[in-house]
Amino acid sequence: MGKLDGRVAVITGGGRGIGAAVAECFAAEGASVLVNDLGAPMEGGGSDAGPAQEVVERINAAGGKALADGTDVTNFEAVEAMIQRATGEFGRLDILVNVAGIIRDGMIFKMDETQWDSVIDVHLKGTFNTIRHASAWWRANRGGQYRIINFVSGSGLYGSPTQPNYAAAKMGIVGLTFSCANSLGGYGVTANCIAPIAFTRMTASLEGKSTVMDYSPDNPRISAENVVPPVLYLAMEQSDWLNGRVIEAGNGKIGLFSNPVMTRQIMTDGLWDNDVAINEMETAFREAIYQPNPFSRSST
Ligand SMILES: NC(=O)c1ccc[n+]([C@@H]2O[C@H](COP(=O)([O-])OP(=O)(O)OC[C@H]3O[C@@H](n4cnc5c(N)ncnc54)[C@H](O)[C@@H]3O)[C@@H](O)[C@H]2O)c1
Incomplete structure (x- = not known):
């Protein structure tokens, strides 16, 4: 018995890093998974169907069920079509995991409009786009145990000095999650955030530089796979009591943040x-x- 047998998940940014680890775990636990990934470079502005396709091939080779999807999460209409594709191909949608992300760092006094807009677009608008269309389906199909899991960041929670755009986008997602946690409960939906810590291409430049953790590809504590357990738990039906929260996951730790009081x-x-x-x-x-x-x- 898998922990997600019969459930259907859409995972954005599922072609690389943490999203790929989530997609492979969910499929191994019995979920049918739409693996979305634009295949963007780390700073946005390009596309490649390869990463999503490779994850889907690995899942299918292991006996799982998955579909590759190259939708750009910033495109409102295209995201609607992606959600329709998931519900059309798999018959339903239970779990939405918003992992897609880019970074374009810079000090606030040097940041140009494109740096600001592109990061807000992928993270904040992209997360709005998927929730907007998924929640319309949930409203029309009451009676399920539906889940929203949004990826945020310590960059916003602690205030990274060189990432004002990314910090703002991620804290925007925290507010969006709190709002959804309050508005969608009646439709069987919970909404929570994961603030991950993992060695991926996004953090590869930190290798050997952090004084507080060992960022290296050989350290299992900081692997993308080590972020997955709380994501899996939030996706399961038994986590229906957990709503409107932020959980930090990575480097061997799983922590619950307090909500503002x-x-x-x-x-x-x-x-x-x-x-x-x-x-x-x-x-x-x-x-x-x-x-x-x-x-x-x-x-x-
Ligand atoms: N790695 C960390 O330590 C860390 C820390 C804090 C937050 N995060 C967040 O966790 C998430 C995953 O990060 P990661 O480290 O695995 O990064 P990653 O770069 O390995 O993966 C992100 C994926 O998102 C995809 N993507 C980018 N723009 C997209 C778009 N418009 N539409 C669809 N897909 C798009 C990329 O192609 C990429 O495959 C991100 O939201 C990131 O901001 C990561």
Whole structure:
């Protein structure tokens, strides 16, 4: 018995890295998988049918069921056709995993419009496009245990200085996930995020450079396969209690982030006096922020 027997998954960015590891695991666990991948270079702007096709060939050779798809996730109409293809060929859709991604790094004061737009387009709009069309199918086909699993990043959660576009796109996806978690529960859908850590082409430049982890192709802890267990769990029917959360996965660890909570509040009965508000904030918020802000050089 596979953990995903009879279920159907669409995995974007499934031709390489983490997406390919997710696709192969899901197929081995009995899911029929549409492996989407544009075959884009790491900075976007090209295409190659090869990566998705190779993953599908590996899955089929191992006795699984998969289809290759080269749709660009930024194209609203093409994504609608991709979702229709999955439901048409496999009869249903249960799991949507949004893994597709590119990076175009740069400091905010040097970033050009194309760098910003392309990264927002692939990550944020691409994730909207797939959820938009998948959720319309789920609304019309109630009664299932449907799943959205969106890939986000520590880059946004911790604020990577050289990735303002990517950090913004990924945190946009966190907000989109929270909204879907609240709006789609009635249709049997849960929506969660995975913030992965893995040695792939996206992080290959970190090899030997990180002081906190061993980024290398030979380290099993940091392999793409080590991100997969919580993705598999989120895809299963038994994770129906888990909704609107962010889980970090990789380097041998699986961690649950807290969702934002108000930690301190000051109040007035009427109109704030600016000086009162400023003084109370200085006292109450400084006390509440017990750790120095890692993103500000001037904070203590
Ligand atoms: N590797 C890490 O440590 C890490 C860390 C944080 C977040 N992430 C995120 O995890 C996900 C997977 O990353 P990875 O390391 O496996 O990267 P990767 O580059 O190996 O794979 C990403 C895949 O997305 C595909 N893609 C790009 N643009 C596309 C488009 N418009 N339409 C369809 N497919 C497209 C690429 O062709 C590629 O195969 C990404 O969303 C990435 O941002 C990765």
